[in-house]
Structure formats: structure tokens, C-alpha cells
Amino acid sequence: MKRVTLAELQQLPATVDLLTAARALGLGRTKAYELAKKGEFPCRVIRVGVAYLVPTADLLKLLGVDPPTSFPR
Template sequence: MKGLTLAELQQLPATVDLLTAARALGLGRTKAYELAKKGEFPCRIIRVGVAYLVPTAELLKLLGVESQSGGKP
């Protein structure tokens, strides 16, 4: 699975699906779901029904990337 570029990371919406977060972290699909099910995914996960969502702000913080706006209006 190909990782995300800095520009792609900065364009992400408020939450992303587990596979997008995994891609950003360089994790494969199987490993991502395994960690999510164990509660060991490196970012907070929001469970919506059967879907896993990851807050983009937390993902970017983990990766040491600032959002495009840099927190400014």
C-alpha cells in the first residue's frame, strides 16, 4: 500500500477511514484492523456502527504534520 504525501495529508477531511489512516502510517490493511480490534491502533478510533473513523487532527499530530491552515483562520 502506497503512503500519503504531505500535500495529501494536509487535504484530509476531519475524519478518515481506518484504511486511509493506516496508509498514512505505513500499515497494511490486516495489521490496521488487528490493532483497531485490540484497541492498540496508535490513534484514537471512533467506532460508528461497524466502521472505524480516525480524527485527522490526531493522525497529523502523531505524524508531526501541521494542518494546511496551521491553526490560523
């Protein structure tokens, strides 16, 4: 699994899919979905239909990265 760089983190949109967040945290797919389903993913997860979305600001905060002053459109 390829790790996410700081530059890539700072270019993320307002929300990311669960697998992108998992990759940033060094988690595998199976573990990420297991934690999300149990409500134990390390940051907030929003369920939209069958999709799991993670607010980028929450992910960046967890990683100790300052969010950009504005998100890409």
C-alpha cells in the same frame, strides 16, 4: 501500497477511514484492523456502527504534521 504525501495529508477531511490512516502510517489492512479491534491503534479511533474512523487532527499530530488552519468542506 502507495504512501500518502504531505500535500495529500493536508487535504484530508475531519475524519478518515481506518485504511487511509493505516496507509499514512505504513500499516497494512490486516494489522490496522487488528490494532483497532484491540484498542491499540497508534491514534484515536472512533467506532461508528461497523466503521472505524480516525480523527485527522490526531493522525496529523502523530505524524508530526501541522494541521491546516481549516478543513476542506
